[in-house]
Ligand SMILES: O=P(O)(O)OC[C@H]1O[C@H](OP(=O)(O)OP(=O)(O)O)[C@H](O)[C@@H]1O
């Protein structure tokens with residue numbers, strides 16, 4: 089896998105420090121609220137499992153899987169729920185955990201969907217934010233790193249289901265996907 093990486097953008101240590109910082113911020117934000125922390129499968133799984141272990145308050149976890157049509161390295165904007173929550177979000181404080189916001193289309197659909205289910209609040213934490221490519225007006229409430237407009241893999245992020253288990257986040261060599 090290493091030979092396909094052009095450059096390491098965020099090291100394991102940098103990611104770990106940021107996850108701890110976000111965990112502290114979110115523990116304060118959600119103290120006494122027993123939030124429902126939702127992982128958007130599959131990319132957000134490593135971030136979610138590390139993040140909740142840096143949160144020091146009672147919380148619940150659930151998982152959703154969505155699929156964007158026609159996606160390889162670009163979003164199409166059409167989102168379908170492949171696996172729904174097992175928990176009702178009605179009157180719950182919901183925190184959606186994402187690995188990356190790119191066009192924003194996936195999250196804009198998800199936030200809207202969860203708000204319609206009468207959640208008490210819906211907020212978003214993303215590890216990575218790529219604002220250069222936003223197609224909708226969506227800003228995460230909590231964000232780890234803003235990154236440049238490049239295709240990144242590792243720490244949950246894949247290309248064709250590969251590289252999710254890299255412990256760091258790197259920029260993929262364009263020759264791998266072009
Ligand atoms: O802001 P957007 O342009 O909508 O892109 C962001 C979405 O793309 C990735 O998921 P992907 O559909 O690749 O699924 P995965 O998490 O299973 O890899 C990522 O995990 C976000 O959910």
Ligand SMILES: Nc1nc2[nH]cnc2c(=O)[nH]1
Pocket residue numbers: 188189190191238239240241245246247
């Ligand atoms: N793996 C990966 N998935 C994405 N989905 C949206 N942007 C990206 C990206 O840069 N890398």
